[in-house]
Amino acid sequence: xxxxTQTPRHLVMGMTNKKSLKCEQHLGxxxxxxxxxxAKKPLELMFVYNFKEQTENNSVPSRFSPxxxxxxxxxxxxxxxxxxxxxxxxxxSSQDMRETYNEQFFGPGTRLTVx
Amino acid sequence: AQTVTQSQPEMSVQEAETVTLSCTYxxxxxxxxxxxxxxxxxxxxxxxxxxxxxxxxxxxxxxxSVNFQKAAKSFSLKISDSQLGDxxxxxxxxxxxxxxxxxxxxxxxxxxxx
Numbered sequence: 001x002x003x004x005t006q007t008p009r010h011l012v013m014g015m016t017n018k019k020s021l022k023c024e025q026h027l028g029x030x031x032x033x034x035x036x037x038x039a040k041k042p043l044e045l046m047f048v049y050n051f052k053e054q055t056e057n058n059s060v061p062s063r064f065s066p067x068x069x070x071x072x073x074x075x076x077x078x079x080x081x082x083x084x085x086x087x088x089x090x091x092x093s094s095q096d097m098r099e100t101y102n103e104q105f106f107g108p109g110t111r112l113t114v115x
Numbered sequence: 116a117q118t119v120t121q122s123q124p125e126m127s128v129q130e131a132e133t134v135t136l137s138c139t140y141x142x143x144x145x146x147x148x149x150x151x152x153x154x155x156x157x158x159x160x161x162x163x164x165x166x167x168x169x170x171x172x173x174x175x176x177x178x179x180s181v182n183f184q185k186a187a188k189s190f191s192l193k194i195s196d197s198q199l200g201d202x203x204x205x206x207x208x209x210x211x212x213x214x215x216x217x218x219x220x221x222x223x224x225x226x227x228x229x
Contacts, residue, residue: 031215040124042218042220042222043206043217045216045217056215088158090160101148101167103150103162103165104162105162106160108157108158109158109159
């Protein structure tokens with residue numbers, strides 16, 4: 001595997017379900033991100049982890065719970081979601097915010113549908 | 116607060132022709148970075164080109180170049196010799212130099228016709 005991978009690619013869940021999205025980066029990066037991409041809206045940054053520590057929580061509802069056990073893995077735990085949470089969830093990673101450009105590399109995303 | 120605006124929801128271009136995608140942003144910072152990302156139908160977002168605000172010279176990457184106008188807060192992307200594989204959503208993004216936070220525009224869908 002190379003780059004940033006995400007599983008599953010598609011997920012359909014009911015409002016009472018609990019599920020998790022997984023992201024793995026094979027780039028040796030130290031920062032990882034969760035974004036939400038909804039139609040006709042800008043990508044919304046949800047969470048940032050730097051060296052496994054959460055450095056940004058962009059006022060995300062508590063029904064989204066991130067977990068970063070190490071610099072290579074990032075999870076997004078989902079519970080009691082709403083239909084408006086249906087979106088494409090993108091994971092990204094970057095080397096270190098101290099790097100000049102700190103380019104973010106994105107995964108293919110998980111298309112989430114909440115029924 | 117910083118914002119990024121892409122005023123063209125959709126653009127189209129004939130193969131081999133040139134197209135320019137617009138992006139404006141609002142910030143009170145003087146030191147920042149600007150990016151153009153491409154998201155093909157397969158969804159994986161990839162970086163096309165980037166620019167540091169303090170550099171006056173416009174960035175160029177092969178067929179892709181930018182027109183960076185700092186005073187006007189404008190950062191347009193020019194694609195020369197357009198190819199069918201250039202068809203995608205293009206997102207303009209901004210980041211101040213001391214944060215991780217990328218701020219994206221709403222995107223421009225580019226269609227390329229043979």
